[in-house]
Amino acid sequence: xxxxxxxxxxxxxxxxxxxxxxxxxxxxxxxxxxxxxxxxxxxxxxxxxxxxxxxxxxxxxxxxxxxxxxxxxxxxxxxxxxxxxxxxxxxxxxxxxxxxxxxxxxxxxxxxxxxxxxxxxxxxxxxxxxxxxxxxxxxxxxxxxxxxxxxxxxxxxxxxxxxxxxxxxxxxxxxxxxxxxxxxxxxxxxxxxxxxxxxxxxxxxxxxxxxxxxxxxxxxxxxxxxxxxxxxxxxxxxxxxxxxxxxxxxxxxxxxxxxxxxxxxxxxxxxxxxxxxxxxxxxxxxxxxxxxxxxxxxxxxxxxxxxxxxxxxxxxxxxxxxxxxxxxxxxxxxxxxxxxxxxxxxxxxxxxxxxxxxxxxxxxxxxxxxxxxxxxxxxxxxxx
Amino acid sequence: xxxxxxxxxxxxxxxxxxxxxxxxxxxxxxxxxxxxxxxxxxxxxxxxxxxxxxxxxxxxxxxxxxxxxxxxxxxxxxxxxxxxxxxxxxxxxxxxxxxxxxxxxxxxxxxxxxxxxxxxxxxxxxxxxxxxxxxxxxxxxxxxxxxxxxxxxxxxxxxxxxxxxxxxxxxxxxxxxxxxxxxxxxxxxxxxxxxxxxxxxxxxxxxxxxxxxxxxxxxxxxxxxxxxxxxxxxxxxxxxxxxxxxxxxxxxxxxxxxxxxxxxxxxxxxxxxxxxxxxxxxxxxxxxxxxxxxxx
Numbered sequence: 121x122x123x124x125x126x127x128x129x130x131x132x133x134x135x136x137x138x139x140x141x142x143x144x145x146x147x148x149x150x151x152x153x154x155x156x157x158x159x160x161x162x163x164x165x166x167x168x169x170x171x172x173x174x175x176x177x178x179x180x181x182x183x184x185x186x187x188x189x190x191x192x193x194x195x196x197x198x199x200x201x202x203x204x205x206x207x208x209x210x211x212x213x214x215x216x217x218x219x220x221x222x223x224x225x226x227x228x229x230x231x232x233x234x235x236x237x238x239x240x241x242x243x244x245x246x247x248x249x250x251x252x253x254x255x256x257x258x259x260x261x262x263x264x265x266x267x268x269x270x271x272x273x274x275x276x277x278x279x280x281x282x283x284x285x286x287x288x289x290x291x292x293x294x295x296x297x298x299x300x301x302x303x304x305x306x307x308x309x310x311x312x313x314x315x316x317x318x319x320x321x322x323x324x325x326x327x328x329x330x331x332x333x334x335x336x337x338x339x340x341x342x343x344x345x346x347x348x349x350x351x352x353x354x355x356x357x358x359x360x361x362x363x364x365x366x367x368x369x370x371x372x373x374x375x376x377x378x379x380x381x382x383x384x385x386x387x388x389x390x391x392x393x394x395x396x397x398x399x400x401x402x403x404x405x406x407x408x409x410x411x412x413x414x415x416x417x418x419x420x421x422x423x424x425x426x427x428x429x430x431x432x433x434x435x436x437x438x439x440x441x442x443x444x445x446x447x448x449x450x451x452x453x454x455x456x457x458x459x460x461x462x463x464x465x466x467x468x469x470x471x472x473x474x475x476x477x478x479x480x481x482x483x484x485x486x487x488x489x490x491x492x493x494x495x496x497x498x499x500x501x502x503x504x
Numbered sequence: 505x506x507x508x509x510x511x512x513x514x515x516x517x518x519x520x521x522x523x524x525x526x527x528x529x530x531x532x533x534x535x536x537x538x539x540x541x542x543x544x545x546x547x548x549x550x551x552x553x554x555x556x557x558x559x560x561x562x563x564x565x566x567x568x569x570x571x572x573x574x575x576x577x578x579x580x581x582x583x584x585x586x587x588x589x590x591x592x593x594x595x596x597x598x599x600x601x602x603x604x605x606x607x608x609x610x611x612x613x614x615x616x617x618x619x620x621x622x623x624x625x626x627x628x629x630x631x632x633x634x635x636x637x638x639x640x641x642x643x644x645x646x647x648x649x650x651x652x653x654x655x656x657x658x659x660x661x662x663x664x665x666x667x668x669x670x671x672x673x674x675x676x677x678x679x680x681x682x683x684x685x686x687x688x689x690x691x692x693x694x695x696x697x698x699x700x701x702x703x704x705x706x707x708x709x710x711x712x713x714x715x716x717x718x719x720x721x722x723x724x725x726x727x728x729x730x731x732x733x734x735x736x737x738x739x740x741x742x743x744x745x746x747x748x749x750x751x752x753x754x755x756x757x758x759x760x761x762x763x764x765x766x767x768x769x770x771x772x773x774x775x776x777x778x779x780x781x782x783x784x785x786x787x788x789x790x791x792x793x794x795x796x797x798x799x800x
Contacts (some may be wrong), residue, residue, distance in 0.1 A: 138720045143604035144597060172600035176593060177631030182754040184590030184628065188561065188597025191584050194604050196597070210587050318598060320610055327585030329573035 122298040122364075125313035129290035130155030132260040132297055133199075133225055135268035138169045139305040140223070142197040144189035146174045146182040151237045153201040153227040160197075171197075179204035183211040183224070184280035190220040191326055193317035195271065199223075201287060202229035202243045209247065212280075216251030217342070219329055221274040221312070222281070223267060224252075224467055228389065228440070229287040230475040238476020239286040241389060245417070245449040251342065253281040253349055254417040256388040260290055261297040265366055268300075272309050273356040277349050286390035288476070300364060308363050346419045353416070370416035371424040376400040381408030382433035383491060384465075386454060388414040391438060391472070391479055398484035414450070422457040429458060432465040434491060438472040438484070439499075445472070447499030468494040471501050516756035525706070526552050537570040540735025542725030542742060543644040544570055546699045547579075547615065550642060553709040556581060557728035558611040559598055563591040563625060565617035566651040566727075567644070589624045591616045595639045603638075611640060611713065618645040618659035622680050633689035633718045640712050640719045643682065646727035654730045661750075662795070663778075663787035665732070672785060687756060692717030694756040695765070698724040700742035704753050704766045711755075724751045732782025741760055741780050748777040749799040774799060 127135070133156050145164070147157035163169035172189070173450055176182045181226050198479070200208060205226050215222055227302040231239035240250060244254060255270065263285045270281040285291055289458040316324060330338060350370065361367040376396045381403075387395055392413045402409045412428050414421075435458070439448025446452055451469035458464055470487055473479045483502070487494070493502050530551035537544035543566055551558060560583045562568055568585055571578045586594040595614040602610055614632075616625055619645035629641060648666045656666040658680040665671075686694055693715045695708040705723075712719040724745055726738040733741050745751040747768040754762045765783040774796045778784040785794075 144600045146597065172604045174600055175635070176596075177627060177634070180589060181596075181628050181631055182595035184586065184593035185597035185600070187586065187590070188584065188594035188599075189601035189604075190597075191594075192598045192601035192605075194561070194601035196601075211590060214587050287768075318559045318584055320559060320582060323542040323580055323582045324584070325571065325577035325579065328571060328577060328583075329569070331573060334574055466576055 121304055122297065122300045125299050126294050126296050127260065127299070128155060128294055129260040129263065129285060129292065131159050132264045132295065133285065134159035134163060135299050136161050136264035137197050139300060139302060140197070140268055140271045140309060141195065141311070142171050144172045144174065144186060146176050146185035146194040146196070146198045148176050148179050148182040148200070148204065150179070150204040152229060152291045153204070153225070154184050155291060156199045156225060156227070179207040180211060183208040183215065187211060187215050187218070187220065190222050191218070191318050193312070193314035193319070195312040196222055198394055199225040201227040202231055205243045205247060205483035206231060209250070212250040212252060214327070215280050219278040220280060223270045223274055223283060224280065225263070225267065225283045225285065225334050227285055227291045228289040236475040237287070239390070239440070240287050240473070241284070241441040242474070244282060244284050247282065248266065248418055251279070251346070252418065253279060253353070254284065255281065255415055256284045256417060258390055258392040258413060259291065260285070260295040261366070262368065263290060264297065264299070264456065265360065265364065265368065268305055268309055269356050269360050270292055273349070273353045275312050276352050276356070277345060278315070279345060281350060283390065289390040291336055304363060308360065339388055349419050350421060368415060369424070370414070370421035371428050372413045372415060372429060374399065374411040376403070376411055377411035378403050378408040379410055381410045383408070383488065384410035384412055384429060384432045384435050385438060385484070385488065386412045386414060386435055387400070387438040388417070388450065389440065391440065394479050394481055395438065395484050396433045398481040398488070402479060402485055402488055407488060417453065419455055420457060425454065425457045426461055429465060434466045434468065436468045436470055436487060436491060436494065438470055440473050442471060442474060451499070466496045468496055469499045470494065471499055506539060526636055528552065530556060530580050531632040532578050532580060534576070535570050536572055538729060538735070540726065540728040540738035541566070541570070542699060542738055543567060543617070543646060544728065546644050546723050546725050549702065550613070550709060551579070551581060553706060554611045554613060554640070554713055557609055557742055558613055561591050561595040561598060561612065561614045562584060563616050563620040564588040564651070565620050566646070567615060567617070569651060588620055590610050590628055591620060591625055592628040592639070592641060594727065595641070596632050596637040599638050610681070612638070614639055614641040616641070617651070618643060618647060619649045619657045621645070622659040622682055623657050630689065633686060633720070636692070636717045638716050639716070640721070640781065642721045642723060644723045644725040646725045646730060648727070648730050650727045650730045663784055664790055665750070665783040666730070677760055683754060683762060686720045687760070687762065689718070690760070691756070693719035696724070696751065696754045698742050698746060698751065698753070700739045701746060701753060701766055708755060708765070730783065733780065737780070741777070744772060744777040744780060747772045748774045750774060750777055
C-alpha cells in the first residue's frame with residue numbers, strides 16, 4: 121500500500137507528482153523550488169516517470185507551456201516560487217479563466233527588493249485573485265498527499281490548484297513519511313479525460329473575446345464553481361482519507377490546542393509545526409490556547425472558520441505576508457470571514473515573520489502571554 | 505540578406521502552382537479583418553496548405569480580433585488564444601501534449617504579429633527554437649502594433665509614421681533583423697514570404713510542412729490603415745516591397761545561408777515603394793537615398 125521513506129520535502133513532492141502521472145511537465149529553476157524539478161528530471165531520465173519534460177527559458181513560458189498542454193488534454197505539472205510566480209501572474213489569470221485543470225507547486229519565498237530567498241508567503245498571497253484554488257501545507261507528507269488530492273479536485277472542477285510549501289522549511293528538510301504505491305493512487309486518481317481539448321477532429325476555439333454581458337456571465341459561473349469547490353475538495357479529501365488513512369480539511373483544529381479556551385492562534389503552512397510546540401507549552405503552563413490551522417486560502421472557507429472560532433474572545437492571526445498599508449494579508453481574510461458572526465472575537469494582526477525571519481516557539485508563547493498588549497486595530501510588528 | 509543569388513531549387517516552381525491550391529477553406533467568411541488586410545489573406549492560404557489537421561496558437565495580435573469573438577470563430581481548425589508573450593511556449597506545450605498522447609500527423613502553428621514576435625514574444629520564440637520544438641512559427645509582419653492603433657514596434661521600418669513616431673523622424677533605428685536572429689538558432693526551416701507572391705509563398709509553406717522541428721516563416725502583410733494606402737492597393741504595394749528589395753524573399757539553404765528565392769522581374773527604386781504609402785510621406789529624400797544605397 122505504501123513505503124516508508126525519509127525524504128527531502130522537494131523529493132516528497134516529486135513523488136506526489138510522479139504518482140499523479142502527468143503527461144507534460146514544464147520546468148524552470150528558482151530557489152528554493154529547484155530540487156522539485158531536478159528530481160522530476162531524474163525520474164523522467166530513469167524512465168520511472170513517463171512525461172514530456174519541457175525545459176523552458178522563463179517562468180512565463182513554464183506556465184504558458186502547460187497552458188498549451190492542458191488545453192490539448194494532458195494532465196500537466198509545473199512548479200515555481202517567488203519572483204517566478206510573480207512572473208507567471210498574467211498567465212495564472214488566463215489558465216483559471218480558461219477553466220484548465222492544473223496543479224502547480226509553489227515553494228513560498230519572499231519577493232524582492234531587496235533580494236531574499238527565504239520563506240515568506242507574499243508570493244502566493246499576491247496571487248489570491250487569479251482564480252486558482254490555494255492550499256497551504258504544513259508537512260511534506262501533507263504536500264505529497266495534497267498534490268494527488270489536488271489533481272482529482274482540479275479535474276472535477278476544471279479549475280487550477282496551487283499547492284504551497286514553505287521554501288527551505290519544507291523543501292530542504294528531511295521528513296519521515298509514507299509514499300503510497302502507484303496502484304492505490306491509480307485507483308483514487310484515474311487518468312484525465314478532458315471534456316474539451318484542442319483536437320483537429322473536433323475543432324474548437326479557446327479563449328476568444330467575450331463581450332461584456334457574456335464575460336460577466338462566465339465570471340459569475342466561475343465564481344459559483346469556486347464556491348462549489350469547497351464541497352468538491354471536501355469529497356476528494358474524504359475519499360483520500362478512506363483510501364489512504366490521512367485526513368485533511370480546509371480548517372483544522374490542532375490537538376495541541378485547548379478547544380475550550382477563549383484565545384486561539386491561527387496560522388497556515390509549515391509554521392504550524394512550531395506553533396503546535398508553543399501551544400502545547402502554553403496549555404501546560406496554564407495559558408489555555410487553541411490552535412487553528414488554515415489549509416485553504418481560496419476559496420476561503422468562511423463557514424468552517426466561523427464555526428471553528430465562533431466562541432472565541434480573541435483570535436491572534438500569525439502572518440507571513442503583508443499587504444502594505446493594511447497589515448497581514450491573512451488577517452484581512454480572517455476579519456472579513458468573521459465579520460458576520462453575531463459575537464465577533466477580537467482579532468489581532470501579528471506579523472510573525474517575513475523573508476525567513478525565524479519563528480521560535482518562544483516567539484509565539486511571548487505573543488500569547490502578552491496578548492493584552494496587542495493592538496486590535498494596527499498590525500502588530502515584533503520588536504527587533 | 506543582400507545575397508542576390510537565386511536558389512536553383514526554388515526558381516523552378518511550376519506555372520501551375522496556383523491551380524494546385526485546394527478549394528477547401530479552413531478560414532471562413534464573416535471574419536473581422538479590415539478590407540485589404542494582408543494578414544487575413546495570409547492565414548487563408550496558410551491553412552489551405554497546412555490543411556485541416558492543424559492546431560493554431562495565437563497571442564494578442566490583429567488576428568485575435570479577426571478570428572472573431574465568442575460564440576463565433578473564423579477558423580474551422582482548432583484555435584488557442586493566448587496572452588501576448590507566450591505563443592511559442594504555449595505551442596510547445598500543445599506539441600508535447602500531442603506527443604505524449606502518441607498523436608502524429610498534426611501541425612502546430614504559432615501565428616503571431618510583429619509585436620508578439622519581434623518584441624514581447626521574442627524570448628519565448630528563442631526558447632522554442634533552441635529546444636527545436638516541432639512547430640511552425642509564422643510571424644505576419646505588418647510593421648507596427650496595428651491592432652492597438654498603429655504604434656511603432658521593432659519591426660517598424662526606419663522613417664515610417666506611426667502614432668508613436670508621429671513625425672517619422674523620432675524613430676531612427678533600423679528594423680530588427682528577425683531572420684538573422686532566428687537563423688542563429690539553427691532552425692529546421694527559415695524563410696521570408698508574402699502572399700503578394702503566392703507561388704513563392706505556397707512552395708515555402710509546403711516545404712515548412714514537409715519538414716519537422718522548429719520552422720519559422722516571416723511574412724510581410726500589408727495593413728492598409730497603418731501603411732496609409734488604399735485597400736485595393738494592398739497586394740500591389742506589398743509586391744513593390746519585394747520588387748524594390750526592401751523585403752527580399754529568402755530561404756535558408758542546406759548550408760545555413762539565406763538565399764533569395766525570387767528575383768523580381770521588374771526591379772523598382774525604393775523611392776517608388778515608399779512614395780506609394782502615406783506612412784513614409786515625411787521621410788526626407790536623403791534618407792530614402794541612403795536606404796537605396798544600402799539595398800544596392
